[in-house]
Amino acid sequence: MATQSGPSNSVRSLRREAADELFKRVAGMPRSPEGLRNQLRVLQAIVNSIGEGIVLADEHGRFLLFNPAAERLVGLGAVDSDPARWSEHYGIVYPDEKTPFPSEQLPLFRAIRGEPTDEVEMFVRNARLPEGVHLTVSGRPLRDETGAVRAGGVILREITERRRAEQVLRAAHDELEDRVRERTRDLSRTNRLLRREVRERKRAEAGLARRAEDLARSNAELEQFAYVASHDLKEPLRMVISYVQLLERRYKGRLDSAADDFIDFAVDGALRMQDLVDGLLAYSRVGAARRAFGPVDCERVLEDTLSDLQDAIKEAGASITHDPLPTVPGDATLLGDLLRNLMVNGIKFHGSDPPRVHIGASRRGRDWLFSVTDNGIGIERAHADRIFAIFQRLHSRAQYPGTGIGLAICKKIAERHGGRIWVEPQREGGSSFRFTIPAKEVNRNDYVGTKDHSTDATRRPGPTRRHAPREGVAAR
Amino acid sequence: MLLGKALPLAEEAPPRVQATGYRPIEVLLVEDNPGDVRLIMEALRAAGRRLHVSVANDGDEALARLYRYNSHFNAPRPDLILLDLNLPRRDGRELLAELKADAELKSIPVIVLTSSQSPADVRRAYELNANCYVTKPVGLEQFFQVMKSIQYFWATIVEYPGK
Ligand SMILES: Nc1ncnc2c1ncn2[C@@H]1O[C@H](COP(=O)(O)OP(=O)(O)OP(=O)(O)O)[C@@H](O)[C@H]1O
Ligand SMILES: [Mg+2]
Numbered sequence: 171m172a173t174q175s176g177p178s179n180s181v182r183s184l185r186r187e188a189a190d191e192l193f194k195r196v197a198g199m200p201r202s203p204e205g206l207r208n209q210l211r212v213l214q215a216i217v218n219s220i221g222e223g224i225v226l227a228d229e230h231g232r233f234l235l236f237n238p239a240a241e242r243l244v245g246l247g248a249v250d251s252d253p254a255r256w257s258e259h260y261g262i263v264y265p266d267e268k269t270p271f272p273s274e275q276l277p278l279f280r281a282i283r284g285e286p287t288d289e290v291e292m293f294v295r296n297a298r299l300p301e302g303v304h305l306t307v308s309g310r311p312l313r314d315e316t317g318a319v320r321a322g323g324v325i326l327r328e329i330t331e332r333r334r335a336e337q338v339l340r341a342a343h344d345e346l347e348d349r350v351r352e353r354t355r356d357l358s359r360t361n362r363l364l365r366r367e368v369r370e371r372k373r374a375e376a377g378l379a380r381r382a383e384d385l386a387r388s389n390a391e392l393e394q395f396a397y398v399a400s401h402d403l404k405e406p407l408r409m410v411i412s413y414v415q416l417l418e419r420r421y422k423g424r425l426d427s428a429a430d431d432f433i434d435f436a437v438d439g440a441l442r443m444q445d446l447v448d449g450l451l452a453y454s455r456v457g458a459a460r461r462a463f464g465p466v467d468c469e470r471v472l473e474d475t476l477s478d479l480q481d482a483i484k485e486a487g488a489s490i491t492h493d494p495l496p497t498v499p500g501d502a503t504l505l506g507d508l509l510r511n512l513m514v515n516g517i518k519f520h521g522s523d524p525p526r527v528h529i530g531a532s533r534r535g536r537d538w539l540f541s542v543t544d545n546g547i548g549i550e551r552a553h554a555d556r557i558f559a560i561f562q563r564l565h566s567r568a569q570y571p572g573t574g575i576g577l578a579i580c581k582k583i584a585e586r587h588g589g590r591i592w593v594e595p596q597r598e599g600g601s602s603f604r605f606t607i608p609a610k611e612v613n614r615n616d617y618v619g620t621k622d623h624s625t626d627a628t629r630r631p632g633p634t635r636r637h638a639p640r641e642g643v644a645a646r
Numbered sequence: 647m648l649l650g651k652a653l654p655l656a657e658e659a660p661p662r663v664q665a666t667g668y669r670p671i672e673v674l675l676v677e678d679n680p681g682d683v684r685l686i687m688e689a690l691r692a693a694g695r696r697l698h699v700s701v702a703n704d705g706d707e708a709l710a711r712l713y714r715y716n717s718h719f720n721a722p723r724p725d726l727i728l729l730d731l732n733l734p735r736r737d738g739r740e741l742l743a744e745l746k747a748d749a750e751l752k753s754i755p756v757i758v759l760t761s762s763q764s765p766a767d768v769r770r771a772y773e774l775n776a777n778c779y780v781t782k783p784v785g786l787e788q789f790f791q792v793m794k795s796i797q798y799f800w801a802t803i804v805e806y807p808g809k
Contacts, residue, residue: 405761408784409681415786416688444784 190310223305223326226312227253229282229319243305243326245298253279261296265304265333277309281322284311291329304333389457396454400447407447411440442567449575453560456504456582463587463611466502468495468509468540472529475510479517488517492529496538499611500587508583509542511576512603516544518570521599537589538609543602554593580605670698671801674724676708676741677701677759678733682782686728686759689793696801700724705736709744712751724754725806728796729776731760731767739770746775753807757796 217224223240227233231253241247244260251259257273264271273279277287287309295302305326312321414436422430472495476483483490490513498505509529516527523545530541549557549564556562560578577591580603584591589606596602677683683701690697702708708727715723727745731738738758745751755777760767763781771779780796783789 404784408761408782409679409685411784412685412786412789413681416685419786 226323228321265291267293277307278324281309281311284319304330393454393457400451445573449573463499466500467497471506488525498607504583512542519546537606545600549601672724673697673699675701675728677730689790693794705741727756742774
């Protein structure tokens with residue numbers, strides 16, 4: 171009888187009809203003692219055997235009938251008690267299993283007050299029924315011929331299982347909802363955290379990107395400045411050099427010897443300044459060159475460099491040897507300048523022996539390791555870092571000509587290619603300059619140039635110089 | 647200053663007879679820097695002057711002179727123009743464009759003589775129909791050498807129209 175859902179409407183109305191019929195019959199019982207007894211016996215038998223509980227009470231609430239099913243259902247039999255305390259007595263509460271059911275709302279109570287009720291649900295728990303049962307109860311008033319209410323009757327049916335099932339279902343449902351809610355809460359918390367993290371990370375990234383940009387910009391601005399400064403310096407410098415030389419040409423030896431010295435110093439200073447400006451320009455152009463990298467056959471680059479340097483090599487009586495050189499991703503012009511500067515140094519800074527320079531290359535993990543090794547005067551370890559800074563020299567110009575820009579350019583070119591450069595003094599004398607070039611191109615996005623100065627290149631002319639042609643960027 | 651000044655150097659002999667045989671090659675030098683003007687004159691003199699040089703200090707002045715030649719004012723029309731690119735106001739490129747767009751003037755050879763070695767400037771100049779592009783070298787010897795070559799080529803080798 172336990173169903174998970176309530177009885178359908180048609181079933182309910184059928185039941186109601188049956189109850190009406192029963193009460194009508196009882197009310198309309200013949201009055202003769204014999205007939206009455208007979209009929210009562212029949213009725214008793216029916217009532218006693220029926221599965222549904224039946225309880226009748228007179229208008230004062232005295233029980234007239236309490237069939238066994240009813241007794242079983244409510245745990246207690248008919249015990250005369252104050253109808254106003256029925257709920258208390260039988261332990262009747264609402265289906266929520268705790269709110270007290272007001273006695274005057276009970277179907278039997280209302281039935282003897284003349285009110286019919288249908289399928290009122292309640293829960294009964296008492297000493298005899300510690301587990302408690304859920305019931306649905308329908309009540310009908312019983313009237314005499316005059317229509318006065320003489321008694322009331324109720325039919326009780328147990329719906330505990332249905333209730334329990336419903337409860338289980340509800341509990342499951344509630345738990346599910348709880349779980350869903352909890353999960354949702356977890357998720358939204360996670361979500362919030364994630365969002366915050368994303369926000370923070372974005373902010374951090376933006377900060378970093380901004381800083382990188384700032385750095386790149388200020389670098390680019392610096393380079394631009396160096397470029398423009400040195401470029402614009404060239405014009406007045408050309409004037410100074412030209413006229414000082416014109417002075418020298420026309421008046422040297424015609425004034426006194428002091429004047430000749432002054433002219434010499436002026437010419438020398440002007441030429442030196444020109445070297446510096448050219449060097450600065452070449453240096454700033456390394457950063458400004460924005461040509462795309464491509465595969466560079468270093469073997470060919472070396473060939474070109476050697477032919478550029480052939481006069482200097484011959485003049486110094488230098489011998490140049492080299493390993494097979496690889497092809498690397500890069501800028502051929504810049505790599506040529508890098509090699510040339512190192513080779514020129516190797517030739518220039520020689521001791522008493524004729525210079526020997528060897529260019530080596532070998533694979534070191536992801537990099538190609540190049541070396542330019544000479545048998546020259548060598549470099550003290552203490553100066554090994556300094557010499558890569560711009561204008562840093564270890565010798566007077568009288569000893570060895572130069573401006574101190576060559577290695578600064580080399581460093582910039584190596585770094586531009588994602589590599590490093592350093593020097594290793596040789597134990598047997600001489601020095602070995604080493605630089606790495608990644609075998610695969612590295613990300614170069616950190617170089618944010620403002621303008622491609624390479625299209626505005628100014629050659630570094632050699633002829634005014636008193637020493638070997640500058641090994642600068644655009645010397646060819 | 648509207649009138650370009652011819653700069654015959656006092657101590658110097660008059661221009662030699664040219665390859666053309668009739669009169670010295672007339673040159674209009676468009677150059678704003680007096681240092682460069684003087685240097686060019688010195689260089690030409692050192693090479694033995696075969697060119698008669700007048701100077702315009704900027705593009706406007708150069709145009710004024712050229713249009714005057716154009717309208718057959720008695721001053722001789724230049725045979726050759728030496729043009730610096732970086733001039734105040736109307737710069738050398740604009741002037742070049744204007745000259746080469748003028749039916750009368752476009753036949754005058756223009757030598758761009760500038761300190762700029764920018765490939766962009768070189769390309770642009772030739773696109774504007776410059777007849778040649780020469781960079782002012784640094785260093786007196788080199789500069790003199792270049793001017794000597796220019797003088798030799800343009801004063802003794804080249805033929806001019808309308809002579
Ligand atoms: N192969 C070498 N042997 C010994 N000393 C060297 C060698 N290469 C460089 N140096 C030292 O490092 C200094 C810096 O070298 P760098 O190439 O930057 O300048 P430079 O050669 O003097 O001038 P520049 O290259 O601008 O003409 C040199 O002046 C020299 O003292
Ligand atoms: Mg060097």
